Amino acid sequence: MGDSVIRIKGLHKSYETSAGLFPVLKDVGLQVAAGEFVAIMGPSGSGKSTFMNILGCLDEPTSGRYELNGRDVANLDRDELAALRNRTIGFVFQGFNLLPRMSLQDNVALPLIYCGVERDERHQRARDLLAKVGLERYFESMPNKISGGQQQRVAIARALVNQPRLILADEPTGNLDSHTGEEIMALFDSLNREGITIVLVTHEADIAQHAHRQVHFLDGRIVNDHAVQREHSA
Numbered sequence: 168m169g170d171s172v173i174r175i176k177g178l179h180k181s182y183e184t185s186a187g188l189f190p191v192l193k194d195v196g197l198q199v200a201a202g203e204f205v206a207i208m209g210p211s212g213s214g215k216s217t218f219m220n221i222l223g224c225l226d227e228p229t230s231g232r233y234e235l236n237g238r239d240v241a242n243l244d245r246d247e248l249a250a251l252r253n254r255t256i257g258f259v260f261q262g263f264n265l266l267p268r269m270s271l272q273d274n275v276a277l278p279l280i281y282c283g284v285e286r287d288e289r290h291q292r293a294r295d296l297l298a299k300v301g302l303e304r305y306f307e308s309m310p311n312k313i314s315g316g317q318q319q320r321v322a323i324a325r326a327l328v329n330q331p332r333l334i335l336a337d338e339p340t341g342n343l344d345s346h347t348g349e350e351i352m353a354l355f356d357s358l359n360r361e362g363i364t365i366v367l368v369t370h371e372a373d374i375a376q377h378a379h380r381q382v383h384f385l386d387g388r389i390v391n392d393h394a395v396q397r398e399h400s401a
């Protein structure tokens with residue numbers, strides 16, 4: 168068993184609403200080892216995105232313990248948390264979230280500005296990653312000139328630019344047709360083969376079949392956590 172990248176115990180999250188405290192996550196526990204590929208599944212409203220935001224240190228639990236790479240995130244101040252997040256995690260979202268007035272190269276390079284990487288190296292690394300996702304010819308294009316599947320490839324390149332060992336992806340194929348979604352999943356498959364840990368939310372069974380483990384949420388609880396039965400591949 169490899170080291171745990173994620174170790175969560177007794178996690179609760181409630182939102183304050185005008186009607187009172189609204190519990191969204193209830194006593195969630197999860198461990199993810201380095202190199203795993205986990206699909207988070209469950210109906211809309213079951214708490215998947217709330218959970219992913221906590222995994223990504225974009226939101227805090229109401230109570231419970233979260234260790235990321237062996238560090239209790241509750242003990243970190245804002246700057247330490249931001250540094251840990253930038254070094255450790257790459258995010259991919261359903262809506263791609265590219266900046267519309269920047270070239271693909273600049274979109275991918277953007278996170279490096281915050282790390283103080285100088286311009287030539289930023290551009291070199293962005294181009295290398297755009298090549299890795301099959302878009303080397305488009306580095307000067309603007310996001311609205313390419314397809315949704317290509318935009319998601321750019322978003323994945325951007326997620327990789329700080330060389331994270333963990334990718335968190337919240338419904339990354341949710342805005343794509345099934346063929347394009349499969350192409351994106353092939354990219355996640357190859358990143359996982361390189362050793363990157365992947366936690367990916369989907370409600371589509373075909374997409375979740377790419378993972379090696381499926382964790383099912385219902386009404387804010389994990390109700391099922393099992394290995395994926397592999398179909399025989401040629």
Ligand SMILES: Nc1ncnc2c1ncn2[C@@H]1O[C@H](COP(=O)(O)OP(=O)(O)O)[C@@H](O)[C@H]1O
Pocket residue numbers: 182183184189191209210211212213214215216217218
């Ligand atoms: N900021 C918030 N304030 C209040 N309620 C929220 C907030 N964010 C999410 N919720 C509620 O939490 C529940 C779970 O939402 P979410 O985590 O987005 O579920 P999923 O991603 O599984 O669809 C939903 O009932 C949603 O309305």
Ligand SMILES: [Mg+2]
Pocket residue numbers: 215216217
């Ligand atoms: Mg969601």
